[in-house]
Amino acid sequence: MVVAALPDDVLAEVLRRLAPRSLAACRCVCKPWRDLVDDRRLLRADLLPRSLAGIFVNFHCLYSSEFFARPPAAAAAISGNFDFLPPKDEYDQYRHHQVEGHCNGLLLIRFRDLVVNPATRWWDRLPPRPLPRDEMDRIDAAYLVFDPAVSPRHYEVFLTPSFRWKSESEKAELDPMVEASEWPPESYTLPVFSSRTGLWQERSFIRQGQAAGTIADMRSDWASDQRNGVYWRGALYVHCQTNFVIRISLNDDKYQVIKPPEYSGRYLNFYLGRSEKGVYLALSRDNCLKVWILDETCSKMKWELKHDKHIRHILLGRNNRQGLGPWILQDINHQKNPYIYEYDEIIEAPNQKKVECEQAALEKFEWISDDENVLDNEDIVTGGYHEYINIIGFHPYKEIIFLDESLKRGLAYHLSSSKVEDIETSLKILQSRELVTTLSPFPTDATVSCLMNEDARCWDGDLIRSLFPVDIAKEILQIPISRHGDADFASWPHEKLGLYSVRSAYNMVRSEAFFADQSNSGRGMASRLLESQKDWKGLWKINAPGKMKIILWRAAHECLATGFQLPRRHIPSTDGCVFCNRDDTVEHVFLFCPFAAQIWEEIKRKCAVKLGRNGFSTMRHWIFDFLKRGSSHTNTLLAVTFWHIWEARNNTKNNNGTVHPQRVVIKILSYVDMILKHNTKTVDGQRGENTQAIPRWQPLPAGVWMINSDAAIFSSSRTMGVGALIRDNTGKCLVACSEMISDVVLPELAEALAIRRALGLAKEEGLQHIVMASDCLTVIRRIQTSGRDRSGVGCVIEDIKKLASTFVLCSFMHVNRLSNLAAHSLARNAELSTCTVYRSVIPDYIRDILCDDVA
Numbered sequence: 001m002v003v004a005a006l007p008d009d010v011l012a013e014v015l016r017r018l019a020p021r022s023l024a025a026c027r028c029v030c031k032p033w034r035d036l037v038d039d040r041r042l043l044r045a046d047l048l049p050r051s052l053a054g055i056f057v058n059f060h061c062l063y064s065s066e067f068f069a070r071p072p073a074a075a076a077a078i079s080g081n082f083d084f085l086p087p088k089d090e091y092d093q094y095r096h097h098q099v100e101g102h103c104n105g106l107l108l109i110r111f112r113d114l115v116v117n118p119a120t121r122w123w124d125r126l127p128p129r130p131l132p133r134d135e136m137d138r139i140d141a142a143y144l145v146f147d148p149a150v151s152p153r154h155y156e157v158f159l160t161p162s163f164r165w166k167s168e169s170e171k172a173e174l175d176p177m178v179e180a181s182e183w184p185p186e187s188y189t190l191p192v193f194s195s196r197t198g199l200w201q202e203r204s205f206i207r208q209g210q211a212a213g214t215i216a217d218m219r220s221d222w223a224s225d226q227r228n229g230v231y232w233r234g235a236l237y238v239h240c241q242t243n244f245v246i247r248i249s250l251n252d253d254k255y256q257v258i259k260p261p262e263y264s265g266r267y268l269n270f271y272l273g274r275s276e277k278g279v280y281l282a283l284s285r286d287n288c289l290k291v292w293i294l295d296e297t298c299s300k301m302k303w304e305l306k307h308d309k310h311i312r313h314i315l316l317g318r319n320n321r322q323g324l325g326p327w328i329l330q331d332i333n334h335q336k337n338p339y340i341y342e343y344d345e346i347i348e349a350p351n352q353k354k355v356e357c358e359q360a361a362l363e364k365f366e367w368i369s370d371d372e373n374v375l376d377n378e379d380i381v382t383g384g385y386h387e388y389i390n391i392i393g394f395h396p397y398k399e400i401i402f403l404d405e406s407l408k409r410g411l412a413y414h415l416s417s418s419k420v421e422d423i424e425t426s427l428k429i430l431q432s433r434e435l436v437t438t439l440s441p442f443p444t445d446a447t448v449s450c451l452m453n454e455d456a457r458c459w460d461g462d463l464i465r466s467l468f469p470v471d472i473a474k475e476i477l478q479i480p481i482s483r484h485g486d487a488d489f490a491s492w493p494h495e496k497l498g499l500y501s502v503r504s505a506y507n508m509v510r511s512e513a514f515f516a517d518q519s520n521s522g523r524g525m526a527s528r529l530l531e532s533q534k535d536w537k538g539l540w541k542i543n544a545p546g547k548m549k550i551i552l553w554r555a556a557h558e559c560l561a562t563g564f565q566l567p568r569r570h571i572p573s574t575d576g577c578v579f580c581n582r583d584d585t586v587e588h589v590f591l592f593c594p595f596a597a598q599i600w601e602e603i604k605r606k607c608a609v610k611l612g613r614n615g616f617s618t619m620r621h622w623i624f625d626f627l628k629r630g631s632s633h634t635n636t637l638l639a640v641t642f643w644h645i646w647e648a649r650n651n652t653k654n655n656n657g658t659v660h661p662q663r664v665v666i667k668i669l670s671y672v673d674m675i676l677k678h679n680t681k682t683v684d685g686q687r688g689e690n691t692q693a694i695p696r697w698q699p700l701p702a703g704v705w706m707i708n709s710d711a712a713i714f715s716s717s718r719t720m721g722v723g724a725l726i727r728d729n730t731g732k733c734l735v736a737c738s739e740m741i742s743d744v745v746l747p748e749l750a751e752a753l754a755i756r757r758a759l760g761l762a763k764e765e766g767l768q769h770i771v772m773a774s775d776c777l778t779v780i781r782r783i784q785t786s787g788r789d790r791s792g793v794g795c796v797i798e799d800i801k802k803l804a805s806t807f808v809l810c811s812f813m814h815v816n817r818l819s820n821l822a823a824h825s826l827a828r829n830a831e832l833s834t835c836t837v838y839r840s841v842i843p844d845y846i847r848d849i850l851c852d853d854v855a
Contacts, residue, residue: 146231
């Protein structure tokens with residue numbers, strides 16, 4: 001070829017005259033041309049036509065990043081599954097592909113330390129990260145730097161430290177001199193990986209200006225999640241703890257601290273991003289979206305407020321949107337991409353559905369800001385809502401910020417015009433477990449309503465039990481259904497009212513991380529968390545003084561001040577037992593010491609207690625095993641014995657006097673007898689005698705009826721009983737009801753269902769002026785709250801409110817349990833019958849209670 005014979009200088013001059021798109025095409029002709037274009041920097045990537053092909057989103061509750069994409073038909077589809085990456089080794093097989101950082105199309109994959117280009121399917125592996133040089137309990141976060149305009153091949157990875165949050169007690173153990181030192185330091189040394197050298201090397205940056213604070217200030221910021229980092233025009237901007245930003249100049253090895261904007265409030269979750277005109281900072285709070293842009297024209301960089309508007313119309317306009325977004329969710333977490341799941345669908349993911357979704361994903365789409373499906377905000381009716389807006393990120397080259405509404409739909413918000421685009425209506429968090437396969441064939445287009453008895457407004461129990469495994473069927477059947485056609489709503493299960501809060505999400509993530517860490521280190525029971533919770537509840541239910549249960553709890557945690565534990569906490573102590581000079585461990589003190597053994601032998605002789613020390617593994621397992629095997633009496637005996645053994649051990653250690661085991665046994669048995677005599681709890685849930693005065697009937701105004709309701713749960717049969725009675729202003733019983741409801745095991749739900757049934761009973765009797773009384777204060781408060789209840793009992797609460805609005809007068813009041821004994825007795829007796837309504841006839845078992853009320 002003639003072109004191949006051209007000198008490099010001549011060929012470079014020819015290529016330089018081409019348009020950017022043509023030059024990019026020539027770069028792909030052959031390797032020598034690519035090297036020539038790259039080495040002489042002929043191609044400026046920032047001048048090429050650009051389009052947005054996909055968005056990766058990280059959610060706390062999912063292990064890997066979700067990918068939303070709608071690529072042009074002419075281009076190859078981009079997969080968010082990273083199926084082109086090398087196979088995972090034994091160490092990585094349980095780790096997921098989560099995006100830790102990104103820069104100009106390159107992604108940094110967390111845990112595996114891979115740099116990936118999902119568009120070209122290129123990847124590179126980083127060497128192991130260097131360990132921190134100090135012992136200040138830091139976490140290093142990685143940030144990627146890649147500028148294709150400088151070099152299409154070279155990239156760097158920076159590690160910046162953040163400090164773990166410490167409680168006040170933990171802070172007391174830290175070096176005060178270190179904690180008071182300024183941060184970041186004047187010379188900021190960071191580990192940096194360069195793709196040119198293939199090595200991690202330390203690189204120092206000199207601070208210009210003041211520090212952000214002290215190390216102690218950094219530890220006070222409990223929101224220690226990794227913040228964003230962005231690259232812009234030769235500098236790396238990193239969002240750090242306490243919301244300051246550092247600007248690291250890569251050209252002159254200097255850095256500067258940029259203080260956050262002045263804004264009142266705590267726990268602010270700023271979002272750092274890059275867009276058309278530079279570096280931006282965004283905050284979504286109290287239904288208001290604030291966006292700042294960094295002004296770098298002055299020596300002291302500052303944030304200038306660019307956008308400050310309420311976004312209430314986005315939430316109120318959810319049901320008024322004019323079009324659906326064209327973006328497709330690739331469900332990476334479940335390896336079923338790119339299926340789309342709707343709330344009311346039960347899908348077994350047939351192949352036809354997969355083909356349809358894959359074809360839809362390849363339809364032509366370009367981001368055209370002048371032709372968006374903008375929501376009409378003028379016709380939206382003002383109303384109440386409990387939704388929230390999260391920030392996903394910024395558009396890389398247009399002043400658009402991506403938002404998600406309550407994890408249900410994605411939005412593109414134009415900062416210049418405040419217009420809103422629907423980009424994805426399937427942006428929602430899916431459950432972290434696989435879809436359930438039915439036991440028998442079921443139509444793929446079936447909805448949840450197919451599982452209901454529409455006439456009775458309840459679940460079709462027989463159908464559900466025939467379709468699903470037993471445990472799944474139980475979960476479905478205990479979900480309450482509205483009797484009055486209430487609309488579906490999103491519920492956050494980690495708050496009592498079902499409303500999402502950042503604090504609850506943070507606590508959830510911290511709890512999951514704690515149990516995962518405990519499980520990975522062999523010290524936890526994350527796989528049997530529910531069983532573990534029952535074990536601890538059983539310990540705290542022991543009929544014994546709190547001080548004795550605390551000793552038992554500390555023994556289970558092995559955190560008592562024994563000779564074995566004190567040296568581990570750097571407290572001088574002798575490690576020998578005070579009685580036998582053997583290792584002073586928790587299990588030795590309470591079980592295996594000759595002194596403790598004599599006490600237990602005497603107790604076994606008098607009380608027939610079986611210790612089961614032969615299979616001893618850990619103190620916690622032994623205590624829980626004993627509590628499961630033992631009766632209420634023996635569990636009380638255990639707590640009292642532990643406390644007295646610990647008391648005798650401390651008296652001997654501190655007073656140099658030895659007490660005889662027989663005297664300790666006498667004290668133990670006397671204490672147990674006293675507890676059983678004076679502190680015995682009532683059995684089988686029956687209302688025991690109470691020394692306080694029994695409340696008497698309080699007459700109501702003429703024409704007003706008093707309705708009492710109560711619920712009783714029968715755990716063995718997974719059923720509940722409803723008790724309700726209606727009395728006039730003189731206390732005379734008009735109607736009494738005793739009814740059984742199946743598949744209810746939650747006390748609060750049972751009480752709400754009882755109130756709903758009682759109101760329905762009053763409606764059947766044609767009453768118009770009523771006072772509804774219940775002894776469940778939490779349900780009464782939920783009913784009296786004006787806002788929408790989004791908890792697990794929310795639909796029942798809404799039913800109650802709608803029923804109450806149909807009466808001329810309906811008020812709710814909380815009463816003492818002793819004032820509700822008649823309704824409770826009706827609920828307890830519901831176990832013997834399905835539904836019984838007594839009109840003008842009083843059941844014998846509540847006759848005396850009603851007579852005592854009005855006596």
